[in-house]
Amino acid sequence: MSDLFARQALLPDGWHQNVTITLAKDGTFAKVTPNSAAPAGVEQVACVVPPMPNLHSHAFQRAMSGLGEKRANPDDTFWTWRKLMYQLAHRITPEQMHAISAYLYAEMLCAGYTQVAEFHYLHNAHDGAAYAQKATLSLCLANAAEEAGMGLTLLPTLYTYALWQKPLQDAQKRFASTPELIADIVTATQAATQDSKLVRVGVGLHSLRAVALDTVADMLRIAGPHTPVHIHIAEQMQEVRDCIAATGQRPVEHLLTHAPVDARWCLVHATHLTEAETQALAKSGAIAGLCPITEANLGDGIFPLADYVSHNGRFGLGSDSNILLSPWEELRILEYSQRLHHQKRCVGLPSKHLGSTGGWLYRESLKGGAQACGLPEWGLQAGARADLCVLDTEAFLLPDLMGDDVLDAAIFSQTAPPVLHVMSAGQWRVRDRQHHNATALRQAFRQAVRPLLSN
Ligand SMILES: [Zn+2]
Numbered sequence: 001m002s003d004l005f006a007r008q009a010l011l012p013d014g015w016h017q018n019v020t021i022t023l024a025k026d027g028t029f030a031k032v033t034p035n036s037a038a039p040a041g042v043e044q045v046a047c048v049v050p051p052m053p054n055l056h057s058h059a060f061q062r063a064m065s066g067l068g069e070k071r072a073n074p075d076d077t078f079w080t081w082r083k084l085m086y087q088l089a090h091r092i093t094p095e096q097m098h099a100i101s102a103y104l105y106a107e108m109l110c111a112g113y114t115q116v117a118e119f120h121y122l123h124n125a126h127d128g129a130a131y132a133q134k135a136t137l138s139l140c141l142a143n144a145a146e147e148a149g150m151g152l153t154l155l156p157t158l159y160t161y162a163l164w165q166k167p168l169q170d171a172q173k174r175f176a177s178t179p180e181l182i183a184d185i186v187t188a189t190q191a192a193t194q195d196s197k198l199v200r201v202g203v204g205l206h207s208l209r210a211v212a213l214d215t216v217a218d219m220l221r222i223a224g225p226h227t228p229v230h231i232h233i234a235e236q237m238q239e240v241r242d243c244i245a246a247t248g249q250r251p252v253e254h255l256l257t258h259a260p261v262d263a264r265w266c267l268v269h270a271t272h273l274t275e276a277e278t279q280a281l282a283k284s285g286a287i288a289g290l291c292p293i294t295e296a297n298l299g300d301g302i303f304p305l306a307d308y309v310s311h312n313g314r315f316g317l318g319s320d321s322n323i324l325l326s327p328w329e330e331l332r333i334l335e336y337s338q339r340l341h342h343q344k345r346c347v348g349l350p351s352k353h354l355g356s357t358g359g360w361l362y363r364e365s366l367k368g369g370a371q372a373c374g375l376p377e378w379g380l381q382a383g384a385r386a387d388l389c390v391l392d393t394e395a396f397l398l399p400d401l402m403g404d405d406v407l408d409a410a411i412f413s414q415t416a417p418p419v420l421h422v423m424s425a426g427q428w429r430v431r432d433r434q435h436h437n438a439t440a441l442r443q444a445f446r447q448a449v450r451p452l453l454s455n
Contacts, residue, residue, distance in 0.1 A: 004388075005038040006048040008402060010363075011380050015403040021048065023386050027197045027425035032380045047391045047406055049362075050379040051114035051422060052327035053151075053369030056230070056268050056289045056318025059101040059118060059141060063449045064088050065323045068297075078236050078298045085321075086171040088452060089122055094131075094140050096448040097122075101144035103445035104322060106435040108150060111325045111417045114387040114424040115151035115373050117318070119204045119230055119268070121159045121175045123185065128173030134181060135188035142189060142199045148441065149429035150198065151387065153373040155230050156185040157204030158211050158219060164246040165212070175206070179218040186222055197385065197425040202228035202374055208243055208251050216259045228264055228374040230289065231255070235269035235300050252277040261286050266372035268318065271301040278304050282313030287372040292333040294320035302337050309364070310351045316368030328418065331361050331411045358411040359404030385425055392420035392433070 002023070009019040009032075016034035020042070024030035038044055068081045092100075108116060118141050125131050133139070138156055145152035159175035162168050168176055186201050193199040203223040205211045208231075223229055234240055234251040243251045252273055255261060261284045268289035270281060281288060290303055298321070308315070317330045335357060338347035346357045353360065370378035377384040393401065395418055396409050410418040422430035429436060 003039065003042045004048070005036075005042045005044045006390075007044070007046050008406075009034075009048040009380055010050060019048070019380070021380065021388070023426045027386055027427070029380065029382050029384055029386045031382050045390045045421070046393045048380065048388050049391060049407070050366055051112050051387050051389045051424070052317060052362075052365060053115040053117075053373045053375065053378065054108060054113040054319050054327070055117045055266055055287065055316040055369045055372040056291055056320050057116045057118050057322060058120075058320065059104050059144070059322065060088060060092050060097055060122065061085060062104045062322040063092070063096075063100050063452055065321070067453075078300065079238070081298060089174060090126070090171060091452055092122070094136050096452060097137055098140040098144050099441075099444040099448035101141050102147045103441040104325075105145055105148035105150035105152075106429075106438055106441050107325050108319070109148060109422050109424070109429045110419060110433060110435055112327055112389045112419040112422065113150075113319070113325070114422060114429075115153065115369070115375060116145075117153040117155055117202070117228065117230065117266070117373050119155050119157055119232075121157035121177070121204065121206050123156070123177050123181065124174045126174065128176060130181060133188065135185040135192070138185050138189045139192055142193050142196075145198055146196065148435070148437070149424050149427060151373075151385070151424055152199045153202055153228060153375075154189055154199060155202045155204035155228065156182045156189070157206050157230075158182050158215065159206040160212065160215070161210050163209050164242065179215050179222060182219065183222045200227070200374055202230065205229070205231040207232040207239070208254060209239065213258045220260070223264075226264070226374070228266060228372055230266040230268055230372070233267045233270055234272045235295070237272060237301070240272050250274065250277060252281055256280050256284060263371060266316070268320075269295065269300065269303075271295060271303050273304055273308075275307065278307050278313070279311050282308055282311035285314070287368045288313060288315040289318050289372060290315050290330075290334060291318040291320035292330050292337065293324050293326075294318075296333055296337065297321065297323050302341050305334065305338050306342065306347050306351070309349065312350070314368045314371065315364065316370075316372050317365045326417050327365070328411050329415075331358065331365065335361060335411075356404035356408050358408035362407045362411070387424045388422070389419050390421040391418050393418070
């Protein structure tokens, strides 16, 4: 563990120069002091930013990245991709889950994420029965996060129905869960991770089609008063049409009418919104969990970001299917999809807001991601977990960039994540772009996925 001196750093109140970052023994920041003289013997770096919390991931889907791109019929849709994903979910073992997640988390660290909310609905053994240790697969994720040095907000997720009260299909039997099962998994995971600096537990509701709204109160009780509650919502137009057919309301409208949605909640995707839903979601204080790379890959649609942020709506980023890991690319696609849609530039900011697009999007995603991951303190400040990214400003084409110009360059002018070193809970996990255990974790990942890829 060692202190650090940054020539510039992004603190909660903006950019500062000559920042001394002092670590406490418990893996938090003891002190962050701008405008200081470089202490003797302390490592000096050019530029430090808070890492991005990743608010939505399905770790196992990393094992099919790039394999869902073959057109199976002229009307290929989300639902054909989902079939391939179900095949993978059906086959994966706890050992494979561990190996896939551990390397995925190492990859996330290298990209500049140090916290991930894992929306975890794969609970049961292959025959659909609960494991003897009901939290078996949840604990694989928790152990993988510890092994890689990744912060984890584990969200054991309720999945009861295939479609609006219809029983689960055979391909979904490993997801089958009741609030009682989720409570057991939450309790077991909390007990196993109570001393962890990295792991915390919330809950997930898979979607309106897969859970009954009368279980929400039970799930909120299981979660406890301050932990996050996530739900997939309004990702696909088919889902919107089904919801209207089943309830007479659109998904976000229906949820906001029947559940006490507030700042604890993260509505993942929320892609298809009317203007009234956009305003109501913004007003709720919940986070819109945007996953621009996955949403583009699956052909979901475009979130109405400009309207939403103009109503003070909060959002964060998720890597979701994990087809590609880069918060920088997520922000690039988020902003570019808006520009293409509106035929304007610099669209992702509130209507009256001027200044750097990248700077604003990065800061808002930090705040929204931290809220959705249940991290009340995040960023370079005393008391927060000591997580930071040292950016590789030497890799930028233009020299001597300062402040938000760094974030604009990182997001818009280069493809590789500009991340040189990464620390989580006071320990270096990535140095010179390399995760400390990359070779072994990569080998284990490749060994684990090989049998999953064979027919
Ligand atoms: Zn998802």
